[in-house]
Amino acid sequence: MSNTAVKIKNLYKTMGKYEILHGISFEAYEGEVFGFLGPNGAGKTTTIKILTGLTSVDEGEVSVAGFSISKQFEKAMENIGAIVENPELYKHMTGKQNIMQFARIRKVSKERVDEVVKLVGLENWIDKKISKYSLGMRQRLGLAISIMHKPKVLILDEPTNGLDPQGIKLLRDILKNIAHNDGMCVIVSSHLMSEMENMCDRVGIITNGNMIGVYSIAELISQQNSSASFMYNVDNAKKAFEVLKDIENINFCQVDDQNFDIEINSGEPKAVVADLNKLLVENDIKLYTVSAKGSNKLEDVFISLTEKKDENGEVAQIG
Amino acid sequence: MGKFNALLKNELIKQNTKVATKIIAVIVIVAAVLLVGIMKFAQYQESKYGYEYDSLEKQISQLKTDVETEKDEATKTYMQFQIDNNASVLDWRTRAAMDCLESQAQYYRDFASMYAKESQQDEVEKIVTFEDMKDFVLKHKGSQKDIGEFVKELSQQGQFIMNWDKLKPILEAGDWKGYCQYIIDGINSLDIDDEKKQAVAWEYQYRLDNDIAFQNNIAINDIDALKEYHADKEDSLIDDTSKLKCQLAGVSAYGNGDMGDMDSYGSEQGGENDEQIKDEITKNLYMLENEKYINVKDYPCSLMAIMQGGSEYNFWSGFCILTNISTVVGLVMIIIAGNIFAGEYNQGTVKFLVITPVKRGKIFWAKYCTMLVMGFVALVLAFVVGLIADLAFFGTADISTAGNISCVNGVVTDGSAFLCIASKFLLGFINVTVMSTISFTISALMHSSALAIGISMVAMLMGTTIVSILKGFLHQNWARYLIFANSNLVSVMERTYGFATQTILSAVIVIAIHMVIFLTIAYDGFCRKEI
Numbered sequence: 001m002s003n004t005a006v007k008i009k010n011l012y013k014t015m016g017k018y019e020i021l022h023g024i025s026f027e028a029y030e031g032e033v034f035g036f037l038g039p040n041g042a043g044k045t046t047t048i049k050i051l052t053g054l055t056s057v058d059e060g061e062v063s064v065a066g067f068s069i070s071k072q073f074e075k076a077m078e079n080i081g082a083i084v085e086n087p088e089l090y091k092h093m094t095g096k097q098n099i100m101q102f103a104r105i106r107k108v109s110k111e112r113v114d115e116v117v118k119l120v121g122l123e124n125w126i127d128k129k130i131s132k133y134s135l136g137m138r139q140r141l142g143l144a145i146s147i148m149h150k151p152k153v154l155i156l157d158e159p160t161n162g163l164d165p166q167g168i169k170l171l172r173d174i175l176k177n178i179a180h181n182d183g184m185c186v187i188v189s190s191h192l193m194s195e196m197e198n199m200c201d202r203v204g205i206i207t208n209g210n211m212i213g214v215y216s217i218a219e220l221i222s223q224q225n226s227s228a229s230f231m232y233n234v235d236n237a238k239k240a241f242e243v244l245k246d247i248e249n250i251n252f253c254q255v256d257d258q259n260f261d262i263e264i265n266s267g268e269p270k271a272v273v274a275d276l277n278k279l280l281v282e283n284d285i286k287l288y289t290v291s292a293k294g295s296n297k298l299e300d301v302f303i304s305l306t307e308k309k310d311e312n313g314e315v316a317q318i319g
Numbered sequence: 320m321g322k323f324n325a326l327l328k329n330e331l332i333k334q335n336t337k338v339a340t341k342i343i344a345v346i347v348i349v350a351a352v353l354l355v356g357i358m359k360f361a362q363y364q365e366s367k368y369g370y371e372y373d374s375l376e377k378q379i380s381q382l383k384t385d386v387e388t389e390k391d392e393a394t395k396t397y398m399q400f401q402i403d404n405n406a407s408v409l410d411w412r413t414r415a416a417m418d419c420l421e422s423q424a425q426y427y428r429d430f431a432s433m434y435a436k437e438s439q440q441d442e443v444e445k446i447v448t449f450e451d452m453k454d455f456v457l458k459h460k461g462s463q464k465d466i467g468e469f470v471k472e473l474s475q476q477g478q479f480i481m482n483w484d485k486l487k488p489i490l491e492a493g494d495w496k497g498y499c500q501y502i503i504d505g506i507n508s509l510d511i512d513d514e515k516k517q518a519v520a521w522e523y524q525y526r527l528d529n530d531i532a533f534q535n536n537i538a539i540n541d542i543d544a545l546k547e548y549h550a551d552k553e554d555s556l557i558d559d560t561s562k563l564k565c566q567l568a569g570v571s572a573y574g575n576g577d578m579g580d581m582d583s584y585g586s587e588q589g590g591e592n593d594e595q596i597k598d599e600i601t602k603n604l605y606m607l608e609n610e611k612y613i614n615v616k617d618y619p620c621s622l623m624a625i626m627q628g629g630s631e632y633n634f635w636s637g638f639c640i641l642t643n644i645s646t647v648v649g650l651v652m653i654i655i656a657g658n659i660f661a662g663e664y665n666q667g668t669v670k671f672l673v674i675t676p677v678k679r680g681k682i683f684w685a686k687y688c689t690m691l692v693m694g695f696v697a698l699v700l701a702f703v704v705g706l707i708a709d710l711a712f713f714g715t716a717d718i719s720t721a722g723n724i725s726c727v728n729g730v731v732t733d734g735s736a737f738l739c740i741a742s743k744f745l746l747g748f749i750n751v752t753v754m755s756t757i758s759f760t761i762s763a764l765m766h767s768s769a770l771a772i773g774i775s776m777v778a779m780l781m782g783t784t785i786v787s788i789l790k791g792f793l794h795q796n797w798a799r800y801l802i803f804a805n806s807n808l809v810s811v812m813e814r815t816y817g818f819a820t821q822t823i824l825s826a827v828i829v830i831a832i833h834m835v836i837f838l839t840i841a842y843d844g845f846c847r848k849e850i
Contacts, residue, residue, distance in 0.1 A: 052674045054670060084670045107325075
């Protein structure tokens with residue numbers, strides 16, 4: 001594995017009465033796009049705000065490129081570029097004036113500024129006022145501001161919000177390019193798995209302030225294959241249940257008198273289905289159709305993961 | 320430090336690219352010109368309405384009809400003198416004739432009426448000369464001795480018996496030196512202390528010694544000449560000094576030389592005790608000697624005081640009133656300070672601002688410095704524009720004749736008038752800096768520009784009123800510890816609020832404590848608060 005760019009350890013954060021983060025830990029490496037995934041209110045933005053120094057931390061450690069956020073703030077911030085929430089810029093100033101504000105503080109040369117402006121494709125708009133920019137343009141200018149000093153870590157909070165499909169694709173290409181070719185660590189937060197699977201190398205899933213786990217996209221896909229659902233249409237669902245109830249590793253779920261779903265948790269789903277079909281027919285149940293339930297996408301994996309955690313959380317709280 | 324400079328530059332660019340900043344600059348320029356313009360307008364108004372006299376021809380023709388019906392012999396005589404000599408009401412000869420005839424007649428009549436019965440008042444009214452009075456008194460049971468007492472009493476006041484027949488040819492010849500000599504001789508003939516003689520005769524001796532003629536031959540209705548006449552501070556200084564000397568010696572001065580209601584502001588202040596009168600005299604003599612006729616110390620910087628100060632509109636009064644621009648500068652700073660944090664939070668730009676490799680403390684101080692720099696630039700802009708307008712309106716004629724002169728225990732100190740007023744500009748800047756720091760603090764804490772600007776505007780405009788009410792009506796002495804009672808150092812220096820123990824040092828300490836508190840709260844608010 002390449003170098004650790006961001007290291008977060010046991011992060012706790014309470015705002016008022018609400019405990020928002022209960023011990024988040026993860027690491028992100030140089031040269032990868034790290035997806036930070038979770039439903040709304042899970043604590044993604046809070047974690048990102050802590051990472052970018054906007055919010056203080058109650059407990060835990062955060063380091064960026066080896067520098068502690070709390071102890072070596074300025075050094076750590078030199079290695080970060082970030083857009084948190086929306087890319088808000090000074091509306092009364094031109095794009096160029098805006099980008100120069102940050103170039104001055106970060107001591108970025110004018111040539112580099114022109115280079116990144118070209119990279120995000122804004123060279124024709126750079127001398128126009130921000131008030132005339134569309135959201136996509138502001139997003140791109142924000143990106144230019146965040147990457148012009150070649151930070152080791154780029155953090156984008158829900159960057160695809162409000163972008164059209166072309167915009168999303170452009171953004172995705174830029175991010176993949178700077179991560180894979182320039183060796184930057186890109187952390188992207190989102191609540192949409194579908195965006196993540198095309199963009200990210202790994203995703204960390206967070207819900208209710210807890211880190212469920214960090215998975216590579218490949219791992220998630222294999223998780224998807226290990227379970228499969230099938231829809232059965234028969235003449236008597238009750239009778240079918242009586243037949244199938246003793247079989248291990250399947251979940252039976254009756255929909256109505258004639259329909260039920262089967263979820264197969266292990267083994268070769270197709271072989272299991274063949275066995276089940278045979279069993280049903282042998283028991284005089286009229287089997288009309290069997291169809292694989294719409295392919296189990298990563299989205300469902302994500303939802304099932306976060307829901308499971310919710311249940312556990314509740315149990316833990318009661319216990 | 321490089322980063323701080325970059326931050327400061329950033330903040331200044333942010334301010335200067337705003338349209339509001341350009342509008343504010345225009346407001347400051349217009350306000351500066353208007354303030355000085357008020358003085359010019361006041362001068363114009365006064366020359367138009369304040370001293371409206373009829374033309375000489377009209378006066379004389381009016382006199383010719385009035386003299387027919389005038390019953391008072393004394394009045395009639397000097398009216399006739401005016402007609403014969405073509406002397407206007409502003410002519411020094413008219414005043415001299417009035418003094419000799421009317422004023423002296425009044426003394427005689429007052430004395431004679433003590434011997435007259437009610438029915439004889441008409442006869443008393445006919446008394447004009449010393450001889451008339453003597454006859455009347457002797458006729459009505461008065462004695463030579465009584466008259467001698469009266470003359471003695473008059474001479475104790477520094478008055479001698481004038482003789483119109485002797486004076487008339489001198490006045491007709493327009494011989495001001497002769498007139499001065501006549502008065503001096505008259506005073507010297509009195510049987511009083513030399514000290515008193517010198518006090519009464521001083522003005523005339525001074526005029527003779529320094530060859531300073533009375534104001535003469537004012538062309539009535541000639542506004543330009545009138546302006547010059549009002550602007551002639553030398554006469555009024557001599558007059559003030561003469562009055563002060565007489566007051567000190569316990570004698571009454573001759574009214575001559577006082578060619579109008581020209582009491583300067585300064586002379587009214589002088590003279591609570593002998594030492595102060597002496598200092599005032601020393602100061603006036605210094606001013607006369609050095610040809611400095613304008614003392615900026617006499618000009619308080621508030622508008623009302625200048626209006627009461629009388630007809631002294633010149634370069635320096637315009638310059639003094641320009642110090643009021645600090646309120647406008649305060650407005651500018653309060654608006655900038657109120658927006659400087661709130662704007663970033665409301666636009667959401669604060670996140671980009673803070674995700675930079677600089678500590679928030681540096682951003683905080685860069686913003687505070689920006690506010691100060693913008694305010695100071697506004698002040699300098701107003702100063703320069705106002706100065707140019709002042710020169711354009713009033714010219715350069717009065718510039719060299721001003722000083723910042725005061726006299727304590729006989730020691731005259733003369734500072735630069737320009738520095739005196741410039742320092743008032745800077746002291747005014749301290750006041751508005753305090754007020755805009757309040758705005759800055761609220762902006763950093765509440766993220767609301769409306770709240771910040773509103774509260775600090777009320778503080779700036781109402782603060783002094785609140786203190787005045789607390790002290791003046793409610794007699795609350797603790798009010799002196801309020802920031803409003805201290806932030807305006809000009810007021811502290813002029814003791815506007817009347818706190819006996821308040822000094823510049825105590826005011827500076829109160830200001831410093833408040834500033835530390837405000838800035839600590841603001842710093843904490845911005846640097847620790849989560850975004």
